[in-house]
Amino acid sequence: MAAATARIAPTGLNAQTPGAAQRYGKEKLIVRSMRPPDFETPVALLDSFITPIEHFYVRCHMPVPQVDAASWTLKVGGEVDSPLSLSLDEIKKLPAHTITMTLECAGNGRAFFEPAMAGIQWEKGAVGTARFTGARMSDILKKAGTRASALNVEMHAADRPMGTQPAFVRQVPMTKAVHPDTIIAWDMNGQPIPLAHGAPLRAIVPGWEGAYSIKWLNALNLIPRDSDSFWVATGYRYPNRRVAPGAAVDARDMEPLRGMPVKSLITIPANGAALAAGKINVGGFAWAGENDIKAVDISTDNGATWQPARLTGEQARFAWRRFEYTLNADKAQSYLILSRATDSLGNMQPAVSQWNPSGYLWNQYDSVRVEVKGA
Ligand SMILES: Nc1nc2c(c(=O)[nH]1)N[C@H]1C(S)=C(S)[C@@H](COP(=O)(O)O)O[C@H]1N2
Ligand SMILES: [Mo]
Numbered sequence: 539m540a541a542a543t544a545r546i547a548p549t550g551l552n553a554q555t556p557g558a559a560q561r562y563g564k565e566k567l568i569v570r571s572m573r574p575p576d577f578e579t580p581v582a583l584l585d586s587f588i589t590p591i592e593h594f595y596v597r598c599h600m601p602v603p604q605v606d607a608a609s610w611t612l613k614v615g616g617e618v619d620s621p622l623s624l625s626l627d628e629i630k631k632l633p634a635h636t637i638t639m640t641l642e643c644a645g646n647g648r649a650f651f652e653p654a655m656a657g658i659q660w661e662k663g664a665v666g667t668a669r670f671t672g673a674r675m676s677d678i679l680k681k682a683g684t685r686a687s688a689l690n691v692e693m694h695a696a697d698r699p700m701g702t703q704p705a706f707v708r709q710v711p712m713t714k715a716v717h718p719d720t721i722i723a724w725d726m727n728g729q730p731i732p733l734a735h736g737a738p739l740r741a742i743v744p745g746w747e748g749a750y751s752i753k754w755l756n757a758l759n760l761i762p763r764d765s766d767s768f769w770v771a772t773g774y775r776y777p778n779r780r781v782a783p784g785a786a787v788d789a790r791d792m793e794p795l796r797g798m799p800v801k802s803l804i805t806i807p808a809n810g811a812a813l814a815a816g817k818i819n820v821g822g823f824a825w826a827g828e829n830d831i832k833a834v835d836i837s838t839d840n841g842a843t844w845q846p847a848r849l850t851g852e853q854a855r856f857a858w859r860r861f862e863y864t865l866n867a868d869k870a871q872s873y874l875i876l877s878r879a880t881d882s883l884g885n886m887q888p889a890v891s892q893w894n895p896s897g898y899l900w901n902q903y904d905s906v907r908v909e910v911k912g913a
Contacts, residue, residue: 549568550568550569550570550578551569551570551571551572552568552569555569555572558572559575559577562575562577562596562732562733562734563591563592563732564577564592564596564734565592566580566583566592566593567579567580567593567595567596567663568580568661568663570658570659570660571658573601574598574599574600574601574602574700575596575598575602575734576596576597576598576658577595577596578595578660578661578663578664579593579594579595579663579664579665579666580663581662581663581803581804581805581808581809582805582806582808583663584663584665584666584803584805584823585805585806585821587667587823587851587852587857587858587860588638588667588668588669588727589666589667589668590727591668591726591727591729591732591735593666594666594668594735595643595663595664595665595666596734596735597643597658597664597748598697598734598753599697599703599706600697600698600699600700600703600706601697601698601700602697602733602734603695603696603697603698603754605696605733605737605738605754607626607730607737607738608626610625610626610738610739610756611623611624611625611756612624612629612678612722612739612755612756612757612758613756613757613758614678614679614681614682614757614758614760615682615757615758615759615760616688616692616758616759616760616761617684617685617687617688617760617761617762618679618682618683618684618685618688618760619682619683619685620682620683621682622678622681622682624678624681626724626738626739629672629673629678629722629724629739630673630724632673632674632677632678633673633674633677634671634672634673635671635672635673635674635718635719635721636669636670636671637669637670637671637719637721637723637742637744637856638667638668638669638852638854638856638857639667639668639669639670639742639744639745639854639856639857640665640666640667640823640825640856640857640858641665641666641667641668641748641751642664642665642747642748642798642801642825643660643664643665643747643748643749644747644748644749644774644795644798644896644898644899645657645658645660645664645896645897645898646660646662646663646664646665646900647660647661647662647664647891647897647899647900647901648660648896648897648898648900649661650891650900651783651891651893651897651900652783652893653783653784653893654897655895655896655897657896657897662803662904664748665803667823667857667858668726668727669726669727669728670721670723670725670726670731670740670742671721671723671724671725672721672722672723672724672725672739672742673721673722674718674720674721674722675691675715675716675720675721675722675741675758676715676716676717676718676720678722678758679691679715679716679758679760682760684712684716684760685760687762688712688760688761688762689711689712689761689762689763689764690709690710690711690712690715690760690761690763690764690765691709691710691711691712691715691758691759691760691761692707692708692709692757692758692759692760692761692765692767693707693708693709693710693741693752693755693757693758694707694752694755694756694757694758694759695707695752695753695754695755695756696754696756697753697754704767704768704769705767706752706769707765707767707769707770708749708750708752708765708767708769708770708774709761709764709765709767709770710741710743710746710750712760714743714746714796719744719855719856720741720742720743720744721741721742722739722740722741722742722755723739723740723741723742724738724739735753736751736752736753736754736755737754739754739755739756740752740753740754740755741755744828744855744856745797745798745827745828745829745855745856746795746796746797746798746827746828747774747795747796747797747798747898747899749769749773749774770794772789773896774794774795774896774898775792775793775794775795775896776792776793776794776795776894776896776898776899777791777792777793777894777895778791778792778793779791780892781893781894781895782893783893784893785895786895787894787895795898795899797827797828797829798825798826798827798899799826799827799885799887799899799901800824800825800826800827800829800831800879800880800881800885800886800887800901801824801825801826801879801887801901801904802822802823802824802825802834802861802877802878802879802887802903802904803822803823803824803877803904804820804821804822804875804877804904804905804906805821805822805823806819806820806821806822807819807820807875807906807908808906809905809906809907809908810906810907810908810909811906811908811909812908812909812911813867813908813909813910813911814910814911815867815868815869815870815910815911815912816866816867816868817864817865817866817867818864818865818867818908818910819862819863819864819865820836820847820862820863820864820865820875820877821860821861821862821863822834822860822861822877822904823858823859823860823861824858824859824861824877824879825857825858825859825879826879826881826882826885827856828856829881829882829883829885830853830855830859830881830882831849831858831859831879831880831881831882832880832881832882832884833846833847833849833879833880834846834847834849834859834861834863834877834878834879834880835847835877835878835879835880836863836865836875836876836877836878837875837876837878838865838873838874838875838876840874840876841876841878841889841903844878845863847861847862847863847877848861848862848863849861850862861877861879867908867910869910870910870911870912871910872907872908872909872910873907873908873909873910874905874906874907875905875906875907875908876903876904876905877903877904877905878903887901887902887903888901888902888903889902889903890902
């Protein structure tokens with residue numbers, strides 16, 4: 539667990555590149571990469587159920603494209619009876635559906651794995667919760683007439699690869715594509731989706747890792763097989779068995795990521811805080827992809843004993859749940875506060891995350907250390 543608390547004041551590239559996140563209105567975020575823009579939310583700014591857009595993390599594999607909403611089209615083709623090209627206005631005429639979703643990058647927490655691997659060194663803040671409004675993907679597919687032969691929906695986007703990078707094409711299996719909560723969104727937190735978050739249209743595939751929620755979406759291609767896109771065939775895969783940290787894993791033993799594992803994040807107090815002895819409010823969020831949160835427990839004795847936290851606030855199927863705990867810190871000493879969530883299927887956060895070659899799904903107990911001073 540030491541790795542999770544070692545980095546007390548994450549700064550990313552901010553010191554070298556002051557204002558790098560300004561053009562996206564993301565001044566308060568940690569710059570992990572400038573080009574393409576990859577910005578992480580400091581944990582202190584995740585202390586609200588809905589993450590305001592200016593605090594919402596940004597993950598881009600390639601530069602943000604130029605978009606024109608007025609001439610935008612979403613093409614639907616492949617295994618359909620009538621291929622379509624829909625304008626934004628036509629899509630907005632379909633029944634609107636709002637989903638409150640916790641979006642998290644599969645690589646959130648990558649920086650804590652030992653041995654380290656290549657990739658954006660996300661710590662705890664490549665996650666946020668927003669309300670997305672859009673049309674159901676199933677309504678759009680129905681318009682085109684889905685054929686029985688369709689197995690997956692390939693999603694294409696307007697961002698263009700850098701150098702030899704393959705285009706960002708992903709697929710979602712038909713069953714998830716037609717789920718009533720899978721939408722094609724034009725609105726985020728009550729405003730048109732901002733450019734960095736995929737304007738004018740993005741897929742929202744709730745409960746699954748963030749890379750399914752394709753930004754700048756411009757085509758759905760129904761296919762009778764698995765996509766041969768690099769980002770499906772090779773990327774976003776996880777070993778089907780436990781492997782030793784640093785081990786090479788055969789490509790045949792790698793399976794696609796789908797839902798997200800149970801996880802918690804302590805948003806108050808801040809790691810490293812100096813506090814007066816007495817009652818300390820501990821709070822944060824817990825989430826588990828498609829599953830609900832059943833319990834969050836807190837330990838202040840390195841995991842020997844656990845006390846239940848209160849689950850409070852709004853409940854939404856694919857969103858994180860607030861937890862609160864009152865710690866009676868009557869001793870002047872150092873406290874390591876651990877949080878451990880359990881989901882509706884009984885899955886519990888592990889004490890140690892399973893290492894994997896791409897550094898995905900880091901979900902071990904969260905921890906913050908605070909120094910309590912006598913009165
Ligand atoms: N077209 C496109 N869509 C994309 C990406 C991308 O690089 N290009 N990044 C994905 C990844 S890896 C994540 S985690 C989420 C991040 O969404 P956000 O930037 O709105 O937070 O978008 C996904 N959608
Ligand atoms: Mo991601």
